[in-house]
Amino acid sequence: MTVTTRSEIHAAIADFIREVGQVEPDDPGFTDDADLFDAGYLDSLGIVSLTAFIEQRFRVVLTEQDLFNPRIATVTGMVEIIAARSVQQAA
Amino acid sequence: MLETYLPVPNVVWSDDAFVVEAADRPVDTEPARLARMAGRFAVAQHRGDTVMLARDRYGLKLYFAIDAARGVVAANYIADLITAGIPLDGIYGAPAGAVTAIDLRRRTIELHRYHHLPTAAGGDPSPRETLAAAGERLSRSLRAITTAYPSATVAVCLSGGLDSALVAALAREHVAELVAYTYAFDDGTGDFGPDAAGGQRLANWLGIRHRPVIADANGIFLALPRALRHGQDWRDFNVHCAIVNELLAEAIAADTTSANRPVFVLTGDLMNEVLGDYTPVTYRGMRHYALPDIGPDLMRVSLVRGLQCGDREVGVFSTRQLVALQPYAQICDDLLRLPSSLAKPTVIQSLAGDLLPPWVYGRPKARAQVGGPTVRNGILPLLVDSGRLGSQLEYDFCAAIGCATSPRLTRYVRAGLYRFPHQYPLEDV
Numbered sequence: 001m002t003v004t005t006r007s008e009i010h011a012a013i014a015d016f017i018r019e020v021g022q023v024e025p026d027d028p029g030f031t032d033d034a035d036l037f038d039a040g041y042l043d044s045l046g047i048v049s050l051t052a053f054i055e056q057r058f059r060v061v062l063t064e065q066d067l068f069n070p071r072i073a074t075v076t077g078m079v080e081i082i083a084a085r086s087v088q089q090a091a
Numbered sequence: 092m093l094e095t096y097l098p099v100p101n102v103v104w105s106d107d108a109f110v111v112e113a114a115d116r117p118v119d120t121e122p123a124r125l126a127r128m129a130g131r132f133a134v135a136q137h138r139g140d141t142v143m144l145a146r147d148r149y150g151l152k153l154y155f156a157i158d159a160a161r162g163v164v165a166a167n168y169i170a171d172l173i174t175a176g177i178p179l180d181g182i183y184g185a186p187a188g189a190v191t192a193i194d195l196r197r198r199t200i201e202l203h204r205y206h207h208l209p210t211a212a213g214g215d216p217s218p219r220e221t222l223a224a225a226g227e228r229l230s231r232s233l234r235a236i237t238t239a240y241p242s243a244t245v246a247v248c249l250s251g252g253l254d255s256a257l258v259a260a261l262a263r264e265h266v267a268e269l270v271a272y273t274y275a276f277d278d279g280t281g282d283f284g285p286d287a288a289g290g291q292r293l294a295n296w297l298g299i300r301h302r303p304v305i306a307d308a309n310g311i312f313l314a315l316p317r318a319l320r321h322g323q324d325w326r327d328f329n330v331h332c333a334i335v336n337e338l339l340a341e342a343i344a345a346d347t348t349s350a351n352r353p354v355f356v357l358t359g360d361l362m363n364e365v366l367g368d369y370t371p372v373t374y375r376g377m378r379h380y381a382l383p384d385i386g387p388d389l390m391r392v393s394l395v396r397g398l399q400c401g402d403r404e405v406g407v408f409s410t411r412q413l414v415a416l417q418p419y420a421q422i423c424d425d426l427l428r429l430p431s432s433l434a435k436p437t438v439i440q441s442l443a444g445d446l447l448p449p450w451v452y453g454r455p456k457a458r459a460q461v462g463g464p465t466v467r468n469g470i471l472p473l474l475v476d477s478g479r480l481g482s483q484l485e486y487d488f489c490a491a492i493g494c495a496t497s498p499r500l501t502r503y504v505r506a507g508l509y510r511f512p513h514q515y516p517l518e519d520v
Contacts, residue, residue, distance in 0.1 A: 020384070037502065044326075044501060048383040048393050051506045056389065064186050064202060064511035 004058060004086060010079045016053050017075070020046045032076045060085040092195065093137045096166035096175065099151060099409040102416065104130035106231035109239040111353060111414055114167075120145045120190050122205035131405065131420065133185070135165035140196035144185040148206045149361065149395070149420045152323060152402045153185040154509070155193075157200075157516045163193055168406065170320050170492040179494045181516070184509025187399040191511075198515045208395055209427045211388045218429050222441040225422040229442060232421040234265045236355060244350045246343045246413075247271050247299070247357040248336070250459045251289030253439045253451060254359030258418055260446035262357055263297050271299045272343055274335045274459050276469040277307040284469065286459050289451070296448050304342040308473055314338055315479070316491045321410050324401035325488035325500055327480055328380045331460035331470045333403040344411035354413050360404050361419040364394035365426040368435050372461055374475055387431035395427065397507025 010032075017023065021041040023030045029039055036042040042050065051062055060082055062072075071077025097114035104110075118134045119125075120143040131150035136143055142163040146153045155165045156177040165185075166172045172182050185191045188206030193199075216224070236243070247259045249271040262269055271294040275287035283291065287303060294301035306314070314337040319325065322333025340356075347354045363369055367390045371378045383393060408415035419426070429438065436452040460470040474480060479487065482499070489497040503510050 044504065044506075045381055045383045047506045048397075049385050052383070052385040052389040052393060062506075064508055065513040067505045067508055068510050069513040 006079055006083050009058065009082050009086075010075065012057060013050075013054075013078055013082070014075055016050060017041055017046075020049050033074050035073045036075070037073050054082060058082055058086060060089060092140075092162040093135060093142050094161055094164045094175070095135050096164075096168070096171040097133060097135065097153075098171075099133065099167045099405065100414065101132035101134070101151070102130045102414065103128065103132070104232065104235065104416075104421065106228045106421070107235055109232075109235040111240075118145065122190055122203045125190065126205040129421065131417075133167060135163070137163075140194055142193045142195065144191040144193070146185045146187050146189065146399075148188040149398050149423060150405050150417060152399075152406060154182050155185055155191070156181045156183065157193065157195075157512075159517055162195055167409070168321070168402075169323055173493045179489070179492075179496070179498065179503075183511050183516070184399065186508065186511060187396075198517065200512055200515050202511070208392050209424050210392060211430050212428050213430070218433060219441070221425050221428060222438065225425040226442040226444070228425070229418055229422055230261055230264065232418055233261050233357075236416070237265045237267075240353055240355070242352050244347050244352060244354045245269050245357065246347075246354065248339055248359070249273050249290040249294060249299075249301075250359070251286040251291075251293060251454070252359065252456060252458075253435060254362040254419070255290075256293055256359070256447055256451050257439050257443050258357050258359045259293065259299060260297055260443060261418070263299055264446070269299050270302055270346070271297075272302050272304055272339050274338055275303050275305045276311075277305045278468045279307075284459075285455075289454055293448075293451060302342065302346070304338050306338045310338065311470055311473055312477075314341075315474075315487065317410075318403075318407065319484075319488045319491035321407045322401060322403045323406055323492075324403065325484045326401070326504075327471070327474070327484065329401035329403045330484060331474070333401075333407050334470050335459050336403055336407040340408045340411045340413055343408075343413055347413075356408050356413045356415045358404055358415060358417055359419065360417050361395075361398070361423060362426075362435075364398055365391060365419065365423050366429075366433075366435050366438060367391040367394060367431060368456070369394065372458075372471065374472055377475070379471060379475070379480075391427060391431065393507060395423065400504050400507055400509045 066081050100111050101114055102111050131147045133151040133153035134145040152167055154169050157163055189202050189204040192201045245266045247262050249255045249259050259271055273287050273290035275283045291301050314334045318333035318337045367387050371381050405415045485500045486497045
């Protein structure tokens with residue numbers, strides 16, 4: 001299995017959200033701890049795309065608990081969840 | 092410990108057995124056992140301090156709340172939980188294809204998934220073999236209904252599209268007294284739209300009695316609150332479908348009130364999700380029924396996963412004591428394994444053999460709720476023109492289910508899944 005570091009996960013997730021959410025490169029609100037849903041960077045279609053991307057890119061299946069974990073609303077939290085899932089599923 | 096509001100009967104349905112039974116009948120909720128159990132069911136039962144909530148793979152909805160004094164409160168309908176005094180914020184969805192185990196003493200909640208959606212796979216069996224086996228299973232499943240209930244009244248919802256056409260054609264092989272119901276929008280011209288006209292033509296070709304269900308704007312607006320309440324969704328694509336089904340359910344129930352026997356309603360639902368056969372619709376410059384920008388295989392899985400939100404069929408028909416049956420649920424897993432490159436007419440033709448006339452395959456796809464390929468009239472234009480979209484539908488939904496407040500509902504559904512607690516809910520308060 002390919003080992004993916006947190007920084008690689010972070011870069012991939014942030015880039016994907018920037019693309020799917022059409023985030024301007026100089027948008028000051030798009031931070032690692034911004035609430036992606038409240039701020040409008042992810043809508044209902046965006047989270048479907050992101051979930052599919054995560055499953056395909058990292059071979060990680062997000063559960064119902066993951067999707068409604070408040071931490072998934074931020075880039076920082078999302079990276080933590082994917083990293084934890086990667087370890088669990090590789091074990 | 093456990094309080095339930097489960098009026099929708101369970102249906103144990105395989106290709107050689109078909110039983111309709113009350114939801115309170117005990118079921119073995121061992122995941123391995125459920126994995127072999129076909130049909131649609133929502134089960135809530137307790138053993139000691141543990142409440143088990145089990146749901147089928149696709150069809151029946153199960154919502155729940157955990158209350159400090161009452162324990163687990165489970166229901167088929169969100170509105171019943173609201174009526175029972177549960178706030179919308181305390182309501183969660185039991186995921187499809189899984190058992191939710193709630194230990195009230197230890198204050199834990201665990202999810203045990205017994206079914207995973209398959210994805211398209213190459214190799215053996217070939218698509219031809221898969222379709223041949225699926226076609227046989229589909230036919231046997233329909234025969235199982237009439238074997239178990241030979242005197243049941245059976246209706247089929249026939250939109251005129253390929254999915255319902257195949258269900259109608261297969262049902263005609265096994266059901267002696269079959270009536271096809273087709274929704275048609277009354278635009279004042281006296282003519283059916285292309286979809287309804289196609290349904291009528293096909294019913295005539297199959298030799299099935301045809302019953303058009305004609306609704307004008309007033310009838311559609313009257314059906315909207317019921318569609319929201321029973322269809323359990325506020326998102327436009329499900330609301331519009333639920334309105335069609337509310338109108339059909341009303342007509343079927345009215346026609347069969349004297350029937351002192353079960354009334355089964357066959358539908359062609361699920362096939363569009365399984366084959367990813369959806370496209371957005373543009374009306375007055377605005378895109379409706381938008382889809383995520385992902386590949387076709389992931390799209391199909393996402394659409395099928397999303398079926399666990401919204402209750403546009405079973406939830407709607409059940410309130411009229413009609414037993415909605417979705418035959419394609421019997422072969423969903425087979426169809427998900429087919430390559431996405433297979434076009435729907437090819438799939439339907441393989442399943443139908445010579446049961447359908449050649450001209451049905453050449454008709455342009457038209458959705459009943461859209462009014463026709465040009466989107467001129469019908470449910471979508473009516474609702475959009477009256478401002479019933481987006482946050483207004485969220486507001487209307489809250490009113491329809493009896494919720495005093497109207498929170499933004501987007502956080503209740505994420506990636507097609509109804510909210511599920513990430514930790515024991517009472518730990519939040």
